[in-house]
Amino acid sequence: MDRRKFMKNAALASACAxxxxxxxxxxFGTVQEVGQTGSGLEWHKAPCRFCxxxxxxxxxxxxxxxxxxKGDPASSVSRGLGCVKGLHSxxxxxxxxxxxxxxxxxxxxxxxxxxxxxxxxVAAKMQxxxxxxxxxxxxxxxxxxxxxPDGYVASKFMKGCIGTNNxxxxxxxxxASAVTGFLTSFGADEPMGCxxxxxxTDTFVLWGNNMAEMxxxxxxxxxxxxxxxxxxxxxxxxxxxxxxxxxxxxxxxIFNPQSDLAIANGICHExxxxxxxxxxxxxxxxxxxxxxxxxxxxxxxxxxxxxxxxKIDLEVYRAFLSDYTxxxxxxxxxxxxxxxxxxxALYGDPNRKVVSFWCxxxxxxxxxxxxxxxxxxxxxxxGKISLPGNGPFSLTGQPSACGTVREVGTLTHKLPHGxxxxxEHRKFAADIWGVPVERIPSKPTxxxxxxxxxxxxxxxxxxxxxxxxxxxxxxxxxxYFEGSMKEDRFMVVxxxxxxxxxxxxxxxxxxACWIEREGMYGxxxxxxxxxxxxxxxxxxxxxxxxxxxxxxxxxxxxxxFDYPRETYIRDVYxxxxxxxxxxxxxxxxxxxxxxYPGLQWxxxxxxxxxWRYNEKYDPAVEKGSGFQFYGKKDGKAVIFARPYEPAxxxxxxxxxxxxxxxxxxxxxxxGSMTRRxxxxxxxxxxxxxxxxxxxxxxxxxxxxxxxxxxxxxxxIVLKAKVNGRGNPPTMSVFVPFFDENKLINELSLDAYxxxxxxxxxxxxxxxxxxx
Amino acid sequence: MPICSYVVNVVEGQFETxxxxxxxxxxxxxxPSDGKEVIVLVTDTPSKEEDKRLYGELKNNDKISCIAISFxxxxxxxED
Numbered sequence: 001m002d003r004r005k006f007m008k009n010a011a012l013a014s015a016c017a018x019x020x021x022x023x024x025x026x027x028f029g030t031v032q033e034v035g036q037t038g039s040g041l042e043w044h045k046a047p048c049r050f051c052x053x054x055x056x057x058x059x060x061x062x063x064x065x066x067x068x069x070k071g072d073p074a075s076s077v078s079r080g081l082g083c084v085k086g087l088h089s090x091x092x093x094x095x096x097x098x099x100x101x102x103x104x105x106x107x108x109x110x111x112x113x114x115x116x117x118x119x120x121x122v123a124a125k126m127q128x129x130x131x132x133x134x135x136x137x138x139x140x141x142x143x144x145x146x147x148x149p150d151g152y153v154a155s156k157f158m159k160g161c162i163g164t165n166n167x168x169x170x171x172x173x174x175x176a177s178a179v180t181g182f183l184t185s186f187g188a189d190e191p192m193g194c195x196x197x198x199x200x201t202d203t204f205v206l207w208g209n210n211m212a213e214m215x216x217x218x219x220x221x222x223x224x225x226x227x228x229x230x231x232x233x234x235x236x237x238x239x240x241x242x243x244x245x246x247x248x249x250x251x252x253x254i255f256n257p258q259s260d261l262a263i264a265n266g267i268c269h270e271x272x273x274x275x276x277x278x279x280x281x282x283x284x285x286x287x288x289x290x291x292x293x294x295x296x297x298x299x300x301x302x303x304x305x306x307x308x309x310x311k312i313d314l315e316v317y318r319a320f321l322s323d324y325t326x327x328x329x330x331x332x333x334x335x336x337x338x339x340x341x342x343x344x345a346l347y348g349d350p351n352r353k354v355v356s357f358w359c360x361x362x363x364x365x366x367x368x369x370x371x372x373x374x375x376x377x378x379x380x381x382x383g384k385i386s387l388p389g390n391g392p393f394s395l396t397g398q399p400s401a402c403g404t405v406r407e408v409g410t411l412t413h414k415l416p417h418g419x420x421x422x423x424e425h426r427k428f429a430a431d432i433w434g435v436p437v438e439r440i441p442s443k444p445t446x447x448x449x450x451x452x453x454x455x456x457x458x459x460x461x462x463x464x465x466x467x468x469x470x471x472x473x474x475x476x477x478x479x480y481f482e483g484s485m486k487e488d489r490f491m492v493v494x495x496x497x498x499x500x501x502x503x504x505x506x507x508x509x510x511x512a513c514w515i516e517r518e519g520m521y522g523x524x525x526x527x528x529x530x531x532x533x534x535x536x537x538x539x540x541x542x543x544x545x546x547x548x549x550x551x552x553x554x555x556x557x558x559x560x561f562d563y564p565r566e567t568y569i570r571d572v573y574x575x576x577x578x579x580x581x582x583x584x585x586x587x588x589x590x591x592x593x594x595x596y597p598g599l600q601w602x603x604x605x606x607x608x609x610x611w612r613y614n615e616k617y618d619p620a621v622e623k624g625s626g627f628q629f630y631g632k633k634d635g636k637a638v639i640f641a642r643p644y645e646p647a648x649x650x651x652x653x654x655x656x657x658x659x660x661x662x663x664x665x666x667x668x669x670x671g672s673m674t675r676r677x678x679x680x681x682x683x684x685x686x687x688x689x690x691x692x693x694x695x696x697x698x699x700x701x702x703x704x705x706x707x708x709x710x711x712x713x714x715x716i717v718l719k720a721k722v723n724g725r726g727n728p729p730t731m732s733v734f735v736p737f738f739d740e741n742k743l744i745n746e747l748s749l750d751a752y753x754x755x756x757x758x759x760x761x762x763x764x765x766x767x768x769x770x771x
Numbered sequence: 772m773p774i775c776s777y778v779v780n781v782v783e784g785q786f787e788t789x790x791x792x793x794x795x796x797x798x799x800x801x802x803p804s805d806g807k808e809v810i811v812l813v814t815d816t817p818s819k820e821e822d823k824r825l826y827g828e829l830k831n832n833d834k835i836s837c838i839a840i841s842f843x844x845x846x847x848x849x850e851d
Contacts, residue, residue, distance in 0.1 A: 004815075011775060011776035011813050011844065012802065012811065015776035015812070015841040015842060016802075017841075018839065018841040019841075022778060023807055025807075026805075026807045027805045028802050028803070029805045031811070088841075088842075091842070678844070678845050679842070
């Protein structure tokens with residue numbers, strides 16, 4: 001079949017699959033004829049490559065190419081649905097500028113080399129850097145798009161073999177505050193509930209979460225839940241700008257940036273004042289605590305912070321909340337006192353089930369850990385937690401931010417089970433890895449911002465990046481871009497397409513993507529999803545797991561990485577599973593994962609656990625205890641007194657506008673994949689700046705006119721969007737970050753939550769000028 | 772030479788007429804569904820300009836209630 005005929009058949013198959021997703025039961029008899037001429041598709045399951053929802057897809061393969069996608073009706077996550085990105089996803093594999101071979105910089109130019117030679121160079125350079133500057137001069141920076149085996153071999157290689165904790169992942173930029181929130185409140189990471197809560201709840205409270213664009217399939221489940229229960233089910237949108245979610249919500253409250261801290265405390269104030277507290281639950285299962293205040297923003301190099309927490313009693317907590325009466329919260333947040341009371345009444349209504357959802361709005365926050373704690377407080381006070389239809393739920397932005405970064409533990413302080421600071425955890429990991437325990441360092445080194453600062457200073461000289469694009473996503477980008485370009489820095493980048501990060505590489509390793517290799521992702525609801533290799537990667541492109549294995553072997557770690565090529569994904573996964581064995585985090589065996597679209601952990605005796613910490617559903621909970629937050633030694637969760645503190649940088653006379661950054665529905669992350677899908681690129685070809693209509697009128701800005709944004713760190717010119725899909729309040733603007741030609745992170749600030757190390761991409765000060 | 776495909780929802784009562792109209796349009800292959808008022812349309816045009824013109828025509832067709840792009844293959848150098 002010629003290319004033209006092939007593409008036409010692919011186009012037809014794609015549209016038939018889209019139609020089937022849009023109109024259940026639709027068939028096209030005439031298309032059978034085309035099938036008989038050679039376009040017959042074989043359909044295979046795979047989780048979506050993009051966000052953290054983990055939609056189940058069926059990928060249509062024909063003549064060795066992935067040509068169509070449709071929703072997998074067997075997926076409990078997406079139930080046959082898919083979003084615009086997922087349903088176009090296979091096209092991202094086939095853009096013309098795909099890396100098919102390795103490149104090495106020689107005399108200032110990137111020249112193609114066989115991948116074996118490139119891997120030799122990577123191993124040799126890594127060893128040379130260690131010999132010259134020590135183990136902590138090399139770093140590996142990965143991603144929440146790493147599959148579980150990618151992350152596992154990365155951890156084993158860096159921590160167990162090289163002997164450095166210089167391992168981080170971009171999930172630090174999107175999920176770290178959720179992790180520290182869970183750990184401080186419950187002693188164990190990841191949500192206690194699951195997506196089934198959507199069909200079981202009466203109330204959705206979305207905290208700074210534009211779910212309609214960021215998690216469209218889950219949001220469509222929320223909308224369907226409301227459609228089937230008119231008058232009862234409510235969607236409440238707490239936001240800093242009007243979005244598509246706001247339009248779909250029953251109520252939308254716009255709050256001043258950072259003031260979510262005050263709102264959450266205000267709700268708790270009302271719950272206590274009106275005695276809408278589940279005292280039986282609180283008395284049995286909760287401790288009250290406080291921590292340090294005025295904790296800084298991490299703006300200085302080598303900033304250090306350690307929280308010190310102490311128990312308090314209910315009366316101290318009640319007194320703390322006296323600063324958060326609805327009237328006081330109104331002054332801080334701009335949300336009226338009556339609206340605060342209304343929100344509290346929804347949470348406090350004993351006949352109403354409530355799920356709180358959030359994602360980057362709460363996590364990319366200089367008090368990200370605190371705001372996570374504070375939303376947990378509301379659910380703990382009301383006892384609306386770990387119950388079907390009731391619970392706080394942190395959504396994720398990447399397909400395996402949970403499965404790989406959080407569970408495998410590809411962060412500086414983590415191990416696959418536990419943390420590097422704990423000698424028992426180190427011994428446990430070392431025994432499984434077959435390495436001397438003393439090789440695993442006991443001190444964490446750098447979180448992501450700190451790691452890139454160390455690269456700039458020269459403390460780190462060699463950095464290998466896989467499956468992510470930090471030189472588009474780091475805040476205060478110019479510093480880190482220039483740092484990576486300095487002499488005597490060696491940058492290795494594994495990717496599938498050219499990006500701003502590959503632009504600074506000394507070696508580019510072509511990667512196999514998604515269904516071009518086997519792997520597993522873990523989504524937001526603790527669901528592990530396996531996918532097979534369905535098509536061949538192009539040219540010499542190689543799976544990221546295998547790239548690390550090859551480099552490790554070249555550096556002498558052959559015994560530790562003695563996996564046969566034919567079965568290495570299964571073998572690596574089964575080895576990883578040993579770290580998590582037990583009632584609290586048992587993972588499904590490989591053979592079970594192969595059979596189903598996904599399985600949730602804790603997976604015990606062939607059974608998933610939908611709600612953790614609740615005796616009825618969770619086999620790890622001691623009998624007779626009802627609820628047990630077993631991450632904490634005494635089994636009790638923590639209600640934290642955490643105050644409102646202002647953002648690191650606020651608008652002033654020179655820079656009078658708030659800048660918030662984020663995503664759009666058409667593009668995923670830095671757009672390196674979705675911008676190569678013609679339909680998505682056509683729909684959203686470039687980044688823009690949302691300007692409030694009143695501000696626009698005052699400055700004489702019309703829709704489509706160029707506008708200059710300037711912060712203390714950089715300047716950028718973008719087209720204005722006035723009365724577009726989103727509408728910021730006056731004196732604030734919004735810019736998406738998907739466009740590599742419009743690097744908004746040159747303006748953003750590298751302030752971070754001192755507890756989680758996660759930067760705040762949602763708040764800094766800019767000035768806005770008509771060009 | 773762009774190749775695109777679309778899912779076309781039809782204005783009530785116009786299904787037959789629209790199927791015939793699209794089938795007769797240069798560069799269009801129309802695939803009617805069985806028993807539902809949905810058509811899958813594959814377009815094959817000689818240039819980006821022609822693709823744009825055809826898409827504009829389809830968008831303005833008053834027998835079409837909604838048209839959603841599903842697939843686009845625009846050879847190198849022809850993207851926006």
